[in-house]
C-alpha cells in the first residue's frame with residue numbers, strides 16, 4: 440500500500456482533451472516566438488500582444504469544446520478515494536484538473552484563468568479577456584494585471600512544496616511529460632533517491648536515459664484510470680500493470 444503519492448502532469452494529458460500544446464509538432468511555439476510572448480522582456484515591450492496570445496488560450500479553454508478526459512477524472516477520483524496523501528503537480532496552465540474535481544493541485548507554471556498584480560503578486564480570477572481595464576484591487580493606484588503564467592527566465596511556483604512532497608513520497612507518477620527535461624528530470628531523481636517507485640505514462644517510447652523504473656506507453660486517458668484502480672485496490676505497481684496497460 441502506498442502512503443504518499445506525487446503525480447506530475449504535462450502537455451500530453453491536455454493534448455488528449457484537444458488543447459493545443461506548446462512544444463509538440465504544430466505546437467504554439469511554431470507560430471509564436473517564445474521571446475515575444477513568454478518572457479518578461481517580451482511583455483514589457485508589447486503587453487497587448489502578450490495579452491492577445493493568452494486571451495486566445497483563455498478563449499480556447501472556454502469555447503465549450505474542451506473537457507477534462509478520463510485521465511483527469513481518474514486523478515480526481517484518486518484524490519477522493521485514496522487513504523494516503525496525494526499531490527498533483529501540473530505543468531499545464533489550463534484548468535482541466537480543477538474541472539475534473541482535483542483540489543490538492545499545484546500549478547507550477549501558473550494558471551491561464553488568473554491574472555496577477557505585478558506589485559503585490561496577489562492573483563485574481565479572470566472572468567474575461569485581459570485588457571487595460573483589468574486591474575488589481577490591492578494597490579493604489581490600481582495595477583494592470585499580468586498573466587499569472589511562469590515565463591522563461593522566471594522561477595516555477597511552489598518548488599519547496601514539491602520538493603518536500605517528493606522527499607517523503609513512496610510513489611511518483613509522471614503523465615504526459617518528457618521525464619528527461621528539468622524540472623521533471625530532477626523530480627524523478629529525488630523520488631528515486633528517497634526509495635519511491637517511479638512510473639512514467641507517455642504516448643512516446645521511453646527515452647533511453649529515462650530514470651523512471653517503469654514506463655507505461657500509451658494514452659493517458661486509457662492507462663491512468665487503470666493505474667488509479669490498481670492503487671485504490673492496494674496493489675503495488677509492477678511489470679504486470681505494464682502488461683495490463685498495454686494489453
Ligand SMILES: [Zn+2]
Pocket residue numbers: 556557558559561575576577578581582
Ligand atoms: Zn495590486
